Amino acid sequence: EDGHQLWLRKQQAVPVKVVSSATNSPVVAMAKQELQQGWRGKAGASVSLTLKKDKAIKYDGFRLIPNGVQATTEAGLLYGVFEMLRRQQTGQAVSEGLLNPSYEHRLLNHWDNPDGSVERGYAGQSIFWRKDNALVTTAEDKTRWQQYARANASVGINGAVINNVNASQLILTPEYLVRVKAIADAFRPYGVKVYLAVKFTSPALLGGLKTSDPLDPAVAAWWQSKTKEIYKLVPDFGGFLVKASSEGQPGPQDYGRTHADGANMLADAVKPYGGMVMWRAFVYSPNDKDRAKQAYNEFVPLDGKFRDNVIIQVKNGPVDFQPREPFSPLFGALKKTSVMPEFQITQEYLGHAIDLVFLSTMWEECLQSDTYQAGTGSTVARCTDGSVYPQKHTAMAGVSNVGLDTNWTGHDFAQANWYAFGRLAWNNSLKSAQIADEWLKLTFYGATAPQSAAPKYAADWNTNFLAPVKQMMLDSRETAVNYSMPLGLHHIMSATRGHYGPGPWWAPPKMRADWTPPYYHQADSTGVGFNRTRTGSNAVSQYHEPLASQLNDPQTCPDEYLLWFHHLPWDFRMKSGHTLWEELGYHYDKGVQQVRQFQKVWDKAQPYVDAERFAVVQYKLRSQSGNAVQWKDACLLYFQQFSHMPLPAAIEPPASNLDAIIANDMRPRRQEN
Numbered sequence: 209e210d211g212h213q214l215w216l217r218k219q220q221a222v223p224v225k226v227v228s229s230a231t232n233s234p235v236v237a238m239a240k241q242e243l244q245q246g247w248r249g250k251a252g253a254s255v256s257l258t259l260k261k262d263k264a265i266k267y268d269g270f271r272l273i274p275n276g277v278q279a280t281t282e283a284g285l286l287y288g289v290f291e292m293l294r295r296q297q298t299g300q301a302v303s304e305g306l307l308n309p310s311y312e313h314r315l316l317n318h319w320d321n322p323d324g325s326v327e328r329g330y331a332g333q334s335i336f337w338r339k340d341n342a343l344v345t346t347a348e349d350k351t352r353w354q355q356y357a358r359a360n361a362s363v364g365i366n367g368a369v370i371n372n373v374n375a376s377q378l379i380l381t382p383e384y385l386v387r388v389k390a391i392a393d394a395f396r397p398y399g400v401k402v403y404l405a406v407k408f409t410s411p412a413l414l415g416g417l418k419t420s421d422p423l424d425p426a427v428a429a430w431w432q433s434k435t436k437e438i439y440k441l442v443p444d445f446g447g448f449l450v451k452a453s454s455e456g457q458p459g460p461q462d463y464g465r466t467h468a469d470g471a472n473m474l475a476d477a478v479k480p481y482g483g484m485v486m487w488r489a490f491v492y493s494p495n496d497k498d499r500a501k502q503a504y505n506e507f508v509p510l511d512g513k514f515r516d517n518v519i520i521q522v523k524n525g526p527v528d529f530q531p532r533e534p535f536s537p538l539f540g541a542l543k544k545t546s547v548m549p550e551f552q553i554t555q556e557y558l559g560h561a562i563d564l565v566f567l568s569t570m571w572e573e574c575l576q577s578d579t580y581q582a583g584t585g586s587t588v589a590r591c592t593d594g595s596v597y598p599q600k601h602t603a604m605a606g607v608s609n610v611g612l613d614t615n616w617t618g619h620d621f622a623q624a625n626w627y628a629f630g631r632l633a634w635n636n637s638l639k640s641a642q643i644a645d646e647w648l649k650l651t652f653y654g655a656t657a658p659q660s661a662a663p664k665y666a667a668d669w670n671t672n673f674l675a676p677v678k679q680m681m682l683d684s685r686e687t688a689v690n691y692s693m694p695l696g697l698h699h700i701m702s703a704t705r706g707h708y709g710p711g712p713w714w715a716p717p718k719m720r721a722d723w724t725p726p727y728y729h730q731a732d733s734t735g736v737g738f739n740r741t742r743t744g745s746n747a748v749s750q751y752h753e754p755l756a757s758q759l760n761d762p763q764t765c766p767d768e769y770l771l772w773f774h775h776l777p778w779d780f781r782m783k784s785g786h787t788l789w790e791e792l793g794y795h796y797d798k799g800v801q802q803v804r805q806f807q808k809v810w811d812k813a814q815p816y817v818d819a820e821r822f823a824v825v826q827y828k829l830r831s832q833s834g835n836a837v838q839w840k841d842a843c844l845l846y847f848q849q850f851s852h853m854p855l856p857a858a859i860e861p862p863a864s865n866l867d868a869i870i871a872n873d874m875r876p877r878r879q880e881n
């Protein structure tokens with residue numbers, strides 16, 4: 209029951225009078241309802257909701273004023289109400305102040321397919337689409353979409369792309385568009401807009417055209433009429449998201465055109481309605497053998513060539529949502545083009561719905577990385593929110609982890625990642641510690657005791673639950689890096705188990721060369737790591753100075769990125785004084801020890817958590833602990849074949865041998881990349 213309600217649990221609210229000068233639109237009505245359901249301030253207080261011109265308020269931001277909220281948009285009022293309630297529920301003062309969002313568009317991307325499956329989804333089937341093209345909207349669908357939209361609104365998320373970027377043309381058929389409209393109708397009172405991912409060859413596939421060449425007038429006309437059809441059903445439709453010329457998806461390059469040609473053609477179609485095009489930079493291109501360099505090479509020459517309602521959507525790192533990557537150099541490269549970060553909330557490479565990993569620290573690390581685009585302080589956050597170079601539009605996207613599971617996200621703690629994404633999209637300088645603190649209080653405070661419990665409960669809860677569990681969350685991502693891909697290792701996960709668990713040894717036959725080991729780790733008797741320095745692929749040159757030189761030199765490259773940028777001998781002397789080989793061993797071992805520590809923390813948390821969630825999380829931590837051992841043993845034994853060195857005596861000896869581990873990994877399974 210509690211888990212189902214996410215961080216929005218039923219409150220023991222007290223009466224409140226709401227005074228509003230705003231017309232009673234659906235959004236304003238929702239703001240009132242939330243106040244009445246959740247008010248924990250002074251009983252009988254009166255709260256005003258005021259719509260008023262105010263130059264200091266940006267986008268759908270708001271002001272907290274004495275006893276009320278003031279905004280320029282209805283959504284701003286709703287966000288202001290949620291902010292007041294959050295503060296009441298987490299014991300913070302509801303002081304006055306101006307709160308503006310960092311980004312204009314704060315979106316979830318759902319990789320949901322028309323058949324109800326979710327690509328890289330670990331929380332059950334899609335909440336939007338069902339098997340067998342069942343497109344009739346049920347009362348249950350509607351309720352679920354409303355709950356989903358409400359959760360989004362409570363953290364400021366104002367848009368959702370409701371289908372997979374590996375898009376099917378089906379989504380644009382009249383039958384599917386009817387359901388798109390139903391979803392948009394359910395979202396609207398919460399200020400959440402619907403967007404669609406589109407397949408570039410839809411004009412040929414659906415419209416029967418001979419080509420989908422973006423410069424062909426008939427193709428542009430097809431998109432214009434399709435766009436008109438969509439806006440007729442969904443007048444506030446947000447726009448299109450496109451994955452083009454990547455992983456088998458068609459794109460403008462199939463017709464000898466550029467990404468700009470493709471994006472602009474779609475941008476022109478949605479422009480009259482105020483729509484946006486989010487064009488992904490996650491491309492594969494023959495422009496360089498080093499995959500990490502390709503997006504930059506592809507898009508930098510196009511800077512300034514995009515319409516002003518196009519945003520280039522860039523994954524946080526240059527390869528692919530690995531447990532740790534340096535930031536994508538594109539963030540610091542585009543000056544005349546709007547650029548936005550894409551984070552992955554679903555844990556494709558971070559233990560699916562089994563491992564407890566709080567991703568906020570990873571996103572914070574990326575947002576706070578300095579690109580030096582316009583001198584010191586040009587962080588990724590500032591390069592994307594328009595503070596370094598002005599951007600016509602700003603946005604942030606997160607690949608959602610939501611599915612039909614009763615707790616929405618598979619792992620109870622994965623709810624925190626949805627929450628954290630929203631909070632960071634609203635305020636890109638928030639600290640993960642604050643986000644974890646809020647989420648834990650909202651989600652768990654009083655779960656096993658009435659919330660009005662004696663002060664003693666509050667004190668005990670803070671010491672025995674909040675402090676240790678928060679620390680566990682804050683340490684969890686580094687822990688996952690330690691037991692899976694420390695020191696800059698990347699893309700060494702299993703090819704047979706959907707990227708879960710270790711697999712530095714093998715890829716299915718005929719797999720792309722850049723997915724086939726040892727492409728990413730380059731382990732041999734001379735050492736390990738990918739040489740991206742000036743003597744190697746020279747990916748370092750895509751970064752600005754002084755960072756480029758810092759990364760280029762193994763003596764100054766941070767340990768976290770060492771093997772991302774360098775191929776180093778096994779006996780390379782680390783800053784710690786250990787050899788590289790020893791250091792690897794210590795990191796893997798530390799990761800294992802850390803998960804065991806998490807198990808202890810959670811065991812002690814038992815009195816404060818309802819039995820069901822306690823047991824499930826406990827069980828998952830046990831699996832995670834076993835999986836961490838597997839990662840450690842597999843990777844150390846595998847790399848030892850090349851290092852020919854003994855493992856440090858202080859680390860736990862492997863529990864299994866390499867042959868057995870590999871045999872287990874290669875057990876026939878459905879092959880996935």
Ligand SMILES: CO[C@H]1[C@H](O)[C@@H](O)[C@H](O)O[C@@H]1C(=O)O
Nearest residue numbers: 319327328373374451490528
């Ligand atoms: C939607 O496809 C995904 C693919 O499943 C995933 O393995 C990879 O990380 O990224 C792709 C992308 O981001 O487009």
